[in-house]
Amino acid sequence: MMMDGFLKRFENVLDPFEDNGEAEKHARFNRIGHLDPLPNNANQFIWHFAKQAKWPLIGLLICGGLTGLVEAIMFTGVGWLVDAMEGTSPATFLAEHFWLIAGLLFVTLIGRALVLFAASVLEEQMIAPSFFNRIRWQSYRRIIEQSYTFFQNDFAGRLAQKVQQAGQATGDFVITILQTFWSFITFVVLTISILGAIDWRMSVVLALWSLGYIWMIRNLLPQIRILGRERANANSVWTGRVVDSFTNILSVKLFDSTRKEDAFVKDGFARYVEAVRRLCRALTTIRTAIAILNGLMMTGVGWVAIIGWQAGSVTTGGVAAALGLVLRLNQMSGWMMFNINGLVRNYGTIQDAVATISPLPNLIDKPDALPLKVETGAVAFEDITFHYGKGDGVIENFSLAINPGEKVGLVGRSGAGKTTLVNLLLRLYDVEDGRITIDGQNISDVTQASLRAAIGVVTQDTALLHRSIRENIAYGRSEASDEEVFDAAARANAADFIPTLRDPKGNSGYKATVGERGIKLSGGQRQRIAIARVLLKDAPILLLDEATSALDSEVEAAIQGNLNHMMEGKTVIAIAHRLSTIASLDRLIVIDEGRIVEEGRHADLIRRGGLYAQLWERQSGGFIGDLDREAAE
Known part of the structure; x- marks a missing residue:
């Protein structure tokens, strides 16, 4: 024991978590900026x-x-x-x-x-x-x-x-x-x-x-x-x-x-x-x-x-x-x-x-990038073009203005470019031409961390971290109290099944681990945990990409009211193949081959008899029945 105590004195001479990157001063506290590249x-x-x-x-x-x-x-x-x-x-x-x-x-x-x-x-x-x-x-x-x-x-x-x-x-x-x-x-x-x-x-x-x-x-x-x-x-x-x-x-x-x-x-x-x-x-x-x-x-x-x-x-x-x-x-x-x-x-x-x-990231913050300041939540796609580097059109000269607090649904066949637009707004990719703004601020000029902190996202392919239920719900807001986590789970209709969970180490309830990518949970359970995470994050802009696709109709109906409450006062962009889930939104944007072909409210688009009406007619049980469509984005 004496030897252990003596040797411990030498173990802290070097800090294993020290980083000489200049941006470490910022990144350590608020994740702003990028670290210097390694040689x-x-x-x-x-x-x-x-x-x-x-x-x-x-x-x-x-x-x-x-x-x-x-x-x-x-x-x-x-x-x-x-x-x-x-x-x-x-x-x-x-x-x-x-x-x-x-x-x-x-x-x-x-x-x-x-x-x-x-x-x-x-x-x-x-x-x-x-x-x-x-x-x-x-x-x-x-x-x-x-x-x-x-x-x-x-x-x-x-x-x-x-x-x-x-x-x-x-x-x-x-x-x-x-x-x-x-x-x-x-x-x-x-x-x-x-x-x-x-x-x-x-x-x-x-x-x-x-x-x-x-x-x-x-x-x-x-x-x-x-x-x-x-x-x-x-x-x-x-x-x-x-x-x-x-x-x-x-x-x-x-x-x-x-x-x-x-x-x-x-x-x-x-x-x-x-x-x-x-x-x-x-x-x-x-x-x-x-x-x-x-x-x-x-x-x-x-x-x-x-x-x-x-x-x-x-x-x-x-x-x-x-x-x-x-x-x-x-x-x-x-x-x-x-x-x-x-x-x-x-x-x-x-x-x-x-x-x-050592390679430099191909998508980095500008040296003078500032945190995004969201006051109203207005989103604008201004004449943007994006091809995934393939040369063929995915998004071509696309423009769309979304008003503060407006709830917009993106509709179209698979491959039309809906998820691509969401990924560009999150700046997972950079546009090749044009610009995207939030409250007039070009998202390419603000820090990625602050941009994504202002947006809550629920996707169709929900992957959870191999950690506890509580850690997954609080992942976007780690300082949240237990009461806030429990409340978010209840509003996502997840509070009933969480207490029944057990992991191999004997942990239960909110302490139970979910397995790699959340594999121990059903698709619907993972989706509800993801919705609880977004509810707790309470970001001013919401992106819902097939947010309720893994839920059965009964569960979806049970949490629909909470989803509507979650959307109050926020700018919302929603994607759904099940058109009934977005039919009541303020405006529907119909996209085909990267371009807007129709827009308006549900009833107006049905009366026009265009692409949206065709998609609606082909639905069976609330789903698009186009068997020829490609795999979901």
Whole structure:
């Protein structure tokens, strides 16, 4: 316990959650602004983080050098003792060589232990828990700042793997350089100097060995670096496929009767196995080469030592010291080559991770962006155009003005552009031309955080966080009291089923966790939790994209009054294929191929006999019956 208390003093030297991005001053408190990007070059990436922990890393560098020095002294000391024993009688040995013995005992018992203890504290208390995780934390924060499109184009599991790998690989790389590699370099230099003092020919052998070792590093290790990067990428790909399968396990169970998912995952795994095999073949080649080189080095030094001893130029202790040093060098060089292999593989992993972590978000706040100020809630789409980068029209020269407090329904066939308009208003994408304003403020000129804080959203595909019911309801307003959370749940007609919930850990009611994406709840239950979340957030603008699609008619009727109450005094944009749910809104906007083709109240549009009337006629039980329509947006 005393040791634990002592070691804890070193654990807070580095803060794992510190971030050197300039915008951290703002982002930490109110999420305004963006953090500075991380370097997109592996060397600069490593140096960026090394500077943040310079004192512990300098300490590790010193300990690495002292470790090599202690190793050299201990093996050289064997030779000193042998010479001392040869020239002294046993009776007077201790008296005549007291300081030699005392010095070697100090180095062996105290000095070595102190150096190893200091290195262990630096690595295990300061660097591994905090430095590694600081890299992960800063990497996570850069990825989470990326645009919605970024996450649509990649596996969530692969992105998580990159964050994990970035911290581990960068930390291992720095520790290996400063402690292991530097200790080895120190030992090699001291060994060459010591053996040169015994017999200059030994230092020549070691110098030639050093050149051969460097040649192998320069010519054989680059291939390992490339293969290490390929292995890291293959690993993240197959991991991403596994996570994708697990995340969508219901679809896999329902539709994958021929086990195609196994083949998909196996293909990724097979590529990873092949990448590992290629890497291992290269490792076997270099291990064999270093074994041959070390054999030549030990034979050369041993031969010179014996010849020198026969000629009387090398003492018995000198032979013992030389053989001890080269045997230790053989052991260290093989171990060091393994570490250099790891060093190169880690460097490849860092390069691979940096390619994902470092790119600038393609949708960011302007440097002078200010928080959105919503006074009336007027929304305007002004001659906007958006193509999803495809070149073909999705939204073309679209204009729509929504008055403060007006309730507007967007109607049209699937693929007409309704959800696209909602996503553009939320600035999940930037318009290609034109502008969108709220109370006259261009949403491209305000901060994304303040924009989305002013809008409450309920979507058809409701995904909850794998947290408690209470945390999900209060996600948009974390400071809400329990009473406010309970009230929102009651108004969303969720208060009856929440007390019946249980999770595997024994939590119940509002403390029960909902599973990944809320999978433990039914679609209707998830929808009611999402509605409760929006009710609690109480934002001045509401976006309802099929907000009641997962509810049966009885439940929908039960909460309709609360929804109407929720919409009072707010600007509302609602999308629904079930037209009866939006027929009573102030105005209906009928969209087809990204353009407004009709607008007005329900009764007026029915009388006109246009597209809206056709959609209404094709409904069966309140749903659009167009079987030819594409999948919902």
